[in-house]
Amino acid sequence: MERRKFIKTASLTGVGLTLGSTLLNCDETVSEKITEQHSEAINDLYGIPLVVATWHVENATAKAMEILQAGGNALDAVEQGCRVEEADAKGQTVGKGGLPDREGNVTLDASIMDKHGNCGSVVYLQNVTHAVSVARKVMEETPHVMLAGEGAKQFALSKGFQSEDLLTEASKNAWEKWKINAQYQPIINIENHDTIGMLAIDKNGDISGACTTSGLAYKMEGRVGDSPIIGSGLFIDNDIGGCVATGLGEEVVKTVGSFLVVELMRQGKSPQQACEEAIGRIVNKPNSDYKNFQVGYVAVNKQGETGCYSIHQNFNMTKFQDGVNTQIQSDYFNKA
Numbered sequence: 001m002e003r004r005k006f007i008k009t010a011s012l013t014g015v016g017l018t019l020g021s022t023l024l025n026c027d028e029t030v031s032e033k034i035t036e037q038h039s040e041a042i043n044d045l046y047g048i049p050l051v052v053a054t055w056h057v058e059n060a061t062a063k064a065m066e067i068l069q070a071g072g073n074a075l076d077a078v079e080q081g082c083r084v085e086e087a088d089a090k091g092q093t094v095g096k097g098g099l100p101d102r103e104g105n106v107t108l109d110a111s112i113m114d115k116h117g118n119c120g121s122v123v124y125l126q127n128v129t130h131a132v133s134v135a136r137k138v139m140e141e142t143p144h145v146m147l148a149g150e151g152a153k154q155f156a157l158s159k160g161f162q163s164e165d166l167l168t169e170a171s172k173n174a175w176e177k178w179k180i181n182a183q184y185q186p187i188i189n190i191e192n193h194d195t196i197g198m199l200a201i202d203k204n205g206d207i208s209g210a211c212t213t214s215g216l217a218y219k220m221e222g223r224v225g226d227s228p229i230i231g232s233g234l235f236i237d238n239d240i241g242g243c244v245a246t247g248l249g250e251e252v253v254k255t256v257g258s259f260l261v262v263e264l265m266r267q268g269k270s271p272q273q274a275c276e277e278a279i280g281r282i283v284n285k286p287n288s289d290y291k292n293f294q295v296g297y298v299a300v301n302k303q304g305e306t307g308c309y310s311i312h313q314n315f316n317m318t319k320f321q322d323g324v325n326t327q328i329q330s331d332y333f334n335k336a
């Protein structure tokens with residue numbers, strides 16, 4: 001894919017160069033024709049929609065790609081993609097069926113960000129499955145960025161979202177079992193998280209992203225992670241690229257992880273290099289306890305290059321591009 005983009009970029013540059021010299025002397029018709037060719041070349045450059053997401057979420061990326069292939073924009077794609085996971089009651093880390101906090105409450109965090117840098121998020125949202133869509137409503141229909149708790153829920157209900165019990169039998173049973181020992185350790189092991197963070201580039205080359213989670217299983221009541229915090233769980237700069245995070249949110253927040261990745265790309269790093277450096281900021285802290293928690297990043301830049309990196313093995317990115325919807329095993333830091 002990188003090669004393909006390179007070729008497209010090169011041919012676009014060629015068109016630009018030709019244009020530059022030809023336009024000096026041309027009449028209007030010629031100029032219009034060349035402009036047409038130029039925009040075709042731009043469409044060609046940006047004509048390959050792309051979706052990437054944290055973890056193995058092929059159904060979600062397929063939904064997002066369906067939107068993009070139909071000419072939809074990246075914002076609709078990431079929202080609709082995330083909704084697939086939120087609606088899946090079998091998934092115990094997102095939306096309906098999410099594992100509860102230690103008091104038995106399922107509380108959701110989500111965020112969304114568009115190509116203009118607009119963003120919305122919800123934290124500690126209860127009884128509403130599609131937290132990502134509520135976050136979008138916050139972005140589009142309020143003057144605010146973040147709504148929390150009961151306020152977020154009332155806002156959602158006022159916008160027509162249905163109130164429902166999100167604690168499924170399976171998650172309730174898991175919680176009951178956990179309560180027997182009730183060991184509370186704010187760590188996330190490699191099997192214990194599945195936040196979906198998704199980034200998409202549409203046919204216009206515009207980037208959007210979203211992130212949704214039920215957070216850390218059996219968390220303290222009121223605990224909020226990185227996923228709804230713009231710059232931590234998610235950040236988009238349409239001129240540069242985007243990043244989403246998963247893993248122990250506290251560590252992502254402390255390093256403002258997604259913003260960091262985008263800023264590193266702005267400085268010229270590839271998405272892969274940027275993700276690796278952002279993980280480095282966590283693991284290289286003096287006394288970092290990184291052996292006991294996981295963090296993973298997925299990033300994309302404006303050219304459609306992608307990257308992912310995590311602290312421990314078994315993190316992966318789902319990527320849908322050029323008709324291929326596949327899992328890519330992430331490289332990782334802790335090889336000891």
Ligand code: ASP
Nearest residue numbers: 193195215225246247249
């Ligand atoms: N980042 C999420 C949080 O800390 C957890 C996850 O990725 O599953 O709430």
